[in-house]
Amino acid sequence: MTKKIAVLPGDGIGSEIIEQAVRVLKALDIPLEIEHAPVGGTAYDLHGHPLPPSTLKLAQESHAVLFGAVGDWKYDKLPREHRPEQAILGLRKSLGLFANLRPAILYPELANASSLKPEIVSGLDILILRELTGDIYFGTPRGIRTATDGPFAGSKEGFDTMRYAEPEIRRIAHLGFQAAQKRSRKLCSVDKANVLETSQLWRDTVIEVAKEYPDVALTHMYVDNAAMQLVRAPRDFDVIVTGNLFGDILSDEAAMLTGSIGMLPSASMNASGQGLYEPSHGSAPDIAGKGVANPLATILSAAMLLRYSLDHDAQAKRIEQAVQRVLQQGFRTADIYEAGMTKVGTAAMGDAVLKA
Amino acid sequence: MTKKIAVLPGDGIGSEIIEQAVRVLKALDIPLEIEHAPVGGTAYDLHGHPLPPSTLKLAQESHAVLFGAVGDWKYDKLPREHRPEQAILGLRKSLGLFANLRPAILYPELANASSLKPEIVSGLDILILRELTGDIYFGTPRGIRTATDGPFAGSKEGFDTMRYAEPEIRRIAHLGFQAAQKRSRKLCSVDKANVLETSQLWRDTVIEVAKEYPDVALTHMYVDNAAMQLVRAPRDFDVIVTGNLFGDILSDEAAMLTGSIGMLPSASMNASGQGLYEPSHGSAPDIAGKGVANPLATILSAAMLLRYSLDHDAQAKRIEQAVQRVLQQGFRTADIYEAGMTKVGTAAMGDAVLKA
Ligand SMILES: CC(C)[C@H](C(=O)O)[C@@H](O)C(=O)O
Ligand SMILES: CC(C)[C@H](C(=O)O)[C@@H](O)C(=O)O
Numbered sequence: 041m042t043k044k045i046a047v048l049p050g051d052g053i054g055s056e057i058i059e060q061a062v063r064v065l066k067a068l069d070i071p072l073e074i075e076h077a078p079v080g081g082t083a084y085d086l087h088g089h090p091l092p093p094s095t096l097k098l099a100q101e102s103h104a105v106l107f108g109a110v111g112d113w114k115y116d117k118l119p120r121e122h123r124p125e126q127a128i129l130g131l132r133k134s135l136g137l138f139a140n141l142r143p144a145i146l147y148p149e150l151a152n153a154s155s156l157k158p159e160i161v162s163g164l165d166i167l168i169l170r171e172l173t174g175d176i177y178f179g180t181p182r183g184i185r186t187a188t189d190g191p192f193a194g195s196k197e198g199f200d201t202m203r204y205a206e207p208e209i210r211r212i213a214h215l216g217f218q219a220a221q222k223r224s225r226k227l228c229s230v231d232k233a234n235v236l237e238t239s240q241l242w243r244d245t246v247i248e249v250a251k252e253y254p255d256v257a258l259t260h261m262y263v264d265n266a267a268m269q270l271v272r273a274p275r276d277f278d279v280i281v282t283g284n285l286f287g288d289i290l291s292d293e294a295a296m297l298t299g300s301i302g303m304l305p306s307a308s309m310n311a312s313g314q315g316l317y318e319p320s321h322g323s324a325p326d327i328a329g330k331g332v333a334n335p336l337a338t339i340l341s342a343a344m345l346l347r348y349s350l351d352h353d354a355q356a357k358r359i360e361q362a363v364q365r366v367l368q369q370g371f372r373t374a375d376i377y378e379a380g381m382t383k384v385g386t387a388a389m390g391d392a393v394l395k396a
Numbered sequence: 397m398t399k400k401i402a403v404l405p406g407d408g409i410g411s412e413i414i415e416q417a418v419r420v421l422k423a424l425d426i427p428l429e430i431e432h433a434p435v436g437g438t439a440y441d442l443h444g445h446p447l448p449p450s451t452l453k454l455a456q457e458s459h460a461v462l463f464g465a466v467g468d469w470k471y472d473k474l475p476r477e478h479r480p481e482q483a484i485l486g487l488r489k490s491l492g493l494f495a496n497l498r499p500a501i502l503y504p505e506l507a508n509a510s511s512l513k514p515e516i517v518s519g520l521d522i523l524i525l526r527e528l529t530g531d532i533y534f535g536t537p538r539g540i541r542t543a544t545d546g547p548f549a550g551s552k553e554g555f556d557t558m559r560y561a562e563p564e565i566r567r568i569a570h571l572g573f574q575a576a577q578k579r580s581r582k583l584c585s586v587d588k589a590n591v592l593e594t595s596q597l598w599r600d601t602v603i604e605v606a607k608e609y610p611d612v613a614l615t616h617m618y619v620d621n622a623a624m625q626l627v628r629a630p631r632d633f634d635v636i637v638t639g640n641l642f643g644d645i646l647s648d649e650a651a652m653l654t655g656s657i658g659m660l661p662s663a664s665m666n667a668s669g670q671g672l673y674e675p676s677h678g679s680a681p682d683i684a685g686k687g688v689a690n691p692l693a694t695i696l697s698a699a700m701l702l703r704y705s706l707d708h709d710a711q712a713k714r715i716e717q718a719v720q721r722v723l724q725q726g727f728r729t730a731d732i733y734e735a736g737m738t739k740v741g742t743a744a745m746g747d748a749v750l751k752a
Contacts, residue, residue, distance in 0.1 A: 120590075120596065123590065125590045125591075129591070155512050155513060155516040155627055155628055155629075156511050156512055156513065156627075157511060157512065157513055160511040176532075176558060176591075176592065177591055179555070180545075180546075182592075182593045183593050184593055184596075184597060187559075187561050189536075190536075190561075192561030192562075192563055192564055195561040195562050195563050195564075196561065196562045196597070197559050197560060197561040197562065197597070198559065198560055198592070198593045198594035198595070198596060198597030198598065199535070199557060199558060199559040199593060199594060200557070200558045200559075200592045200593050200594050201555060201556070201557055201558075202532060202555060202556045202557075202558060203543075203553050203554065203555040203556075204553060204554055205543050205546075205548030205551040205552065205553040206548075206551050206552045206553065207548055207551050208548055208551075232641075232644075234476075234479065234481045235481075235485070235532075235533055236532065236538075236554075236556045237538045237539050237540055237554045237555060237556050238554035238555060238556050239554070240476065240540075240554060241540060241552065241553065241554030242554065263644075263645055264644045264645050264647075264648040265648065267623065267645045267646070267648050267649040267652075268648045268649060268651070268652040268657075269652075270649075271511055271512075271627065271649060271652040271653060272511055272652050272655075273511075285588075286645075288588075288619075288620045289619055289620050289623045289642075289645060290623070291620075292620040292621065292623050292624045293623040293624060293626075293627060293649065295624070296623075296624040296625075296627040296628050297627060299628075301624075
């Protein structure tokens with residue numbers, strides 16, 4: 041059966057990196073129906089909205105979404121609901137993409153790129169599982185109002201609601217334990233249960249779910265401590281499961297430990313296996329249009345797409361091995377370049393992957 | 397005039413490290429009235445509450461509080477309101493200690509202790525200014541309830557309220573700009589304004605306050621990006637101002653970049669100069685009672701106490717220089733020890749500082 045894939049390049053370097061990933065997908069022996077649509081600032085310019093109804097409809101009708109990146113300084117002044125980031129939040133919510141998988145892997149070939157000492161990070165391989173449709177990202181009530189209580193009653197105040205319901209915590213916890221079972225059977229749940237009620241329910245619920253996974257060693261860590269331990273001894277972690285806000289912060293921190301965020305893919309999935317796949321890095325408007333961006337994170341996102349939404353594990357592995365090979369062959373885009381290697385642009389890197 | 401200082405040693409290594417800091421304070425030529433009181437788990441064991449009324453009263457009547465550390469695994473099972481951490485939250489709120497100063501400084505003598513490469517961190521000197529009495533830490537409503545709306549209506553849910561009022565943001569922003577004026581005139585305000593209403597008001601208000609400080613270069617950064625940039629290029633930062641929750645995470649991350657959290661003091665102040673001073677590290681129950689803990693962060697906290705609450709800048713400098721000297725002399729507690737240095741215990745380190 042032909043599977044439908046929505047390709048949303050977005051802004052900045054989005055279209056350049058997506059192009060290479062699409063080339064790789066098309067080179068495989070899989071019947072795919074690939075359809076493009078605008079998203080982010082690009083879509084705002086065309087249709088007056090960062091996530092136009094036609095783009096959302098395409099995403100909803102597809103088995104998977106391959107997403108580039110959104111955002112550009114020129115949209116910073118727009119009211120929040122028209123800013124490019126709203127597209128990604130809207131897609132997550134509309135498609136119910138509650139499970140965000142963010143691997144932080146240090147490729148041996150790129151060990152020097154890390155700002156950490158090699159003896160601290162070499163071999164790093166962490167999986168952060170971030171809940172993606174709940175928490176303070178979407179919690180209501182929220183807004184700007186006049187405070188009616190407390191020491192600042194009468195003043196203008198901003199407010200947001202952090203909230204998690206038990207079943208919402210349970211479903212992401214299950215995925216955390218299942219991911220841990222496939223790896224080294226260690227799961228670290230990160231919260232701020234010493235201060236937050238939401239975190240207390242989070243912790244209690246994760247402990248409850250743990251009873252179904254006696255083969256997984258569960259630990260708990262406060263988010264401030266996790267931010268520290270990631271710097272001190274990142275390899276002590278294997279799978280981390282956490283909420284939307286803490287996951288946002290920790291997954292970016294973990295990605296940066298590798299020093300090569302241009303290499304890191306991500307997957308955001310819903311309960312029926314539909315998923316959105318995107319590089320962990322942003323739209324990098326400063327280098328857009330120059331043909332120098334690193335397409336590997338997007339190509340690896342396409343591999344995740346094949347594995348998780350299309351059940352083509354063997355094809356996913358082929359792509360991952362090809363990427364590993366081009367690194368071994370010495371091909372490097374500017375962001376991961378070091379002396380002695382072969383510096384290539386976006387398209388040439390795509391060529392190298394295709395060849396490998 | 398004799399100034400009153402409340403000394404709250406707390407749990408774990410608290411009493412050992414506090415003892416050395418008190419010795420240093422007493423050795424100075426300043427009339428001080430020093431009074432001790434229990435806090436944290438120790439106070440719970442004695443009085444059934446981590447912050448007994450008598451301890452709170454002493455703190456309120458003092459010019460400054462010198463605080464050790466609280467927490468021990470044996471209190472983890474207590475209901476939240478009796479856990480040791482509630483003492484520190486209670487003190488912050490009762491004394492109105494809204495401004496938390498957390499320096500992250502890498503001592504040249506301890507450059508090897510960092511997990512980051514020397515060329516990334518050497519000379520690191522960041523000041524994080526964390527708002528300490530607002531945000532989701534204290535925001536109401538909060539609790540556990542049955543959800544009445546959204547996809548999980550009918551389920552148990554935990555919820556908390558993030559909130560900041562304009563004057564609350566303004567007063568910490570002013571301190572941020574003033575701190576920047578005394579340093580390199582660069583202030584980075586950290587928020588999550590692309591998602592949170594509270595952050596949008598935070599950002600708008602900081603921009604408003606900036607007009608009064610045309611000599612300071614203000615930048616804004618999202619918290620996820622800040623967590624990354626701290627790892628990538630920490631020296632790009634000088635003064636960071638942020639809310640309570642983001643400050644909790646980022647200040648711990650920044651502290652760990654130095655690799656020597658046993659060296660880092662902190663100050664928490666209110667509008668009238670009253671302050672609470674404590675090391676940035678925790679109560680380390682695993683090494684409590686062994687006489688091996690590093691007292692330097694607490695001794696440096698006493699120096700901050702002299703500077704900020706007692707206006708004895710010269711005496712503060714004397715202590716800081718003495719600490720620098722003992723490092724140069726090669727004295728090291730176990731946490732910062734490396735081959736070739738002189739390993740000393742808690743008391744011997746206190747002796748060395750007194751001598752210097
Ligand atoms: C763009 C922004 C809304 C988004 C988030 O905070 O989730 C981004 O930082 C991410 O992690 O995908
Ligand atoms: C103990 C805890 C409540 C506290 C906090 O979160 O503020 C601690 O982490 C700190 O940073 O002082």
